[in-house]
Amino acid sequence: MTLNAEEIADHPALHRCVRLQALAMNQAYQANPRLSSVFATQQRWLMAHIGLALHFRRDPSDYRKEATAARIIDAIRQHQVASRNTADAFIKEMLHYNFIEVVPADEDARIRPVQPTPSSLEEVVGWMLAHLQTLDGLDGANRLSLFLARSDALARLQPLVADGLLSSHPVREPKQTFSLFTWLNNGGAVMDWLISGIDPDHAGQDRIPTVVVSIGDFGGWLKLSRTHLARKLRDAEEMGSIGWLGQRGQSVMWVSRDFYNEYMTAQAVKLAIIDAAFAEAFGTQASS
The missing domain is CATH 1.10.10.10 (Winged helix-like DNA-binding domain superfamily/Winged helix DNA-binding domain)
Structure with missing residues (x-):
């Protein structure tokens, strides 16, 4: 059974679990401040999730459906996260600092797909692990071990998390x-x-x-x-x-x-989104 935001917010262990989560975020920030800053601002955090979701949902067999900068910018605008200029500047910054890279296209040189670099994916995995550990700390389930056991775990889970974040009014309009x-x-x-x-x-x-x-x-x-x-x-x-x-x-x-x-309410909303995405991604509930 997945945990909803109200159940998480009322859980007696939430404060201690979220404190550990915040400490994990601090450690990640100290290890790589520039890369962690992508997730440390609301607008950039959502733009990054949009780009990642497009990357994971691309069709490798169809070069016309690759995650290009233009498609990412269009998706950012469609979700009303940022203007075209802001999204374009964000993509250029990600390229400049090697957080994403251009992938050569064999079929059509005019199409220039981009993809996250390994260091960027490690940061996203760390973010996901910290939140799954918080959820496991609340109900004693084994989401973390299930995630670590699958090589495709991030590709399956992240796009669904992005969907949940982008469609959540409390996330988009914090108090x-x-x-x-x-x-x-x-x-x-x-x-x-x-x-x-x-x-x-x-x-x-x-x-x-x-x-x-x-x-x-x-x-x-x-x-x-x-x-x-x-x-x-x-x-x-x-x-x-x-x-x-x-x-x-x-x-x-x-x-x-x-x-x-x-802060705790915002964490509860985010954790509930991640838990619902986890259940959808892997088809079975993590057992306690």
């Missing part, structure tokens, strides 16, 4: 403070870092302490300018979503219970 950070460069990493430093036992407090003390150190780790990060944090502070236990920027930062719950 309040969560939305504020999803449009910040590396905003996902900002939230993961904040949540990873929270003791789940403190989750019921109105002001939940984090491990962040210095904005400068925080921004340095995230490769963000101190000024840019401070501006976004100030916006969140004005909303009552974050604050400081003492002097601003020189004491422990806290997050509000509402912001913390927003």
Whole structure:
């Protein structure tokens, strides 16, 4: 039986499991900040999923149905994720940093398919593993081992996850403070870092302490300018979503219970999408 978003959100183990997930995201970011940043901003995250889904759904026997830059850009526009110019700039950036590569076309030189490089696929696999581990931590099932046992697991699962994310209103239109950070460069990493430093036992407090003390150190780790990060944090502070236990920027930062719950609700929605996709991809339920 798959877990729906409400069941996940109400699960007593969610806070501890998601904290471990956030720590895994932090480790991936530290290992390769530039590549991880593709998944650390809402718009780029969705564009990457669209491109990957087209890649995995291509028909290798028909060169006219390959995943080209033009087809990816068209799909991004059709899903209203970004403008043509933004999508084009994203593709060019992915090519520049060797996150995707052009594949020579034998039949027609005018068609230039692109595909993710091995390092990019490793990043996607790591993202998927972290979320499957969270789901297994909630119900004791064996999604992770089933995924690892199949060489075609990512190709089967990722397009269905992309479908679920793109069709989800809560994913596309996040609430309040969560939305504020999803449009910040590396905003996902900002939230993961904040949540990873929270003791789940403190989750019921109105002001939940984090491990962040210095904005400068925080921004340095995230490769963000101190000024840019401070501006976004100030916006969140004005909303009552974050604050400081003492002097601003020189004491422990806290997050509000509402912001913390927003983050957990967003994770529950995403995890439910992944779980439903997993069940559809592999035809059987992971056993507990």
